[in-house]
Amino acid sequence: MVAIILGWNPRLGNDWNYEAVIEQVAETGQFLERWNIGRHRKIQPGNQAWLLLQGEGQHGRGLIGHGVVMSESYEAPQRTEPKSSARYVSVSFDAVLPLGSQIPSSVLTSEVPDVAWNTFRGSGRSLPAESEPGLQRLWREHGPAASEPCRIVPGTYPEEAVSRIDTNRYERDPEARRVCLAFHGTSCAACSFSFEVSYGDIGKDYIHVHHVVPVSQLGGNYRLDPIADLVPLCANCHAMAHRGVGNPRTVAELRRAIAAAGHLPGQILDDRALTAQDDAHRILEQH
Structure with missing residues (x-):
């Protein structure tokens, strides 16, 4: 399946609390976020997403995260300009590196030369199929260590x-x-x-x-x-x-x-239950 590259420039109005992102991925194994993909519309759920740190900041460019696309593309208001809209997909990030620990663009250019890592702009562009094995190998070598699943075993303490x-x-x-x-x-x-x-x-x-x-x-x-x-x-x-x-x-x-949101704790409501709730609301409003 096609993989895509998502660009992230911390200086361009991004409201991420990146430390909180790292913490949540460490604790839960994922961080769900919508991502602007510009004009790219052929992105599908299940596509792998590689997060590329962009800009000329103190940390430099480099590959900093990996995730999976969870939705079709959709229009939504921009966070920095709510009166205008942009194209987004929902992405579940499952691995991220701290700022300063990204795989630098010099290494990416040497090992995966089919992508212009030093000049790459924007988000949503497809990764060439021939580049994917090399990028996955780099991530295995330099990416975050796999964490243990969050399985909890309860005890018997009074x-x-x-x-x-x-x-x-x-x-x-x-x-x-x-x-x-x-x-x-x-x-x-x-x-x-x-x-x-x-x-x-x-x-x-x-x-x-x-x-x-x-x-x-x-x-x-x-x-x-x-x-x-x-x-x-x-x-x-x-x-x-x-x-x-x-x-x-x-x-x-x-x-x-x-x-x-109208949900009862601990229950999954089907269409009939939701309709019954709507009917109940209407009856109550009439009295």
């Missing part, structure tokens, strides 16, 4: 046995996760979704653990309270907690958003 835990790697501490889920359970704290209820045995004991305070804001000597500082969230709610904000949304904010 509430009175829970104590604070000293740790510098909160997102990797299985004991902190274990204590969190022993107290809170394995259903999503925002929408009540249960992987075990929905998927049976294969979903048993699976849930993401969300840091109420972002990991990047915790000092090295912080004493983590796994009950107060951690909360279980499903993958969808975890993504929405971080999407588009520097400080994550609270569980209460997520619940309000779900309620405002």
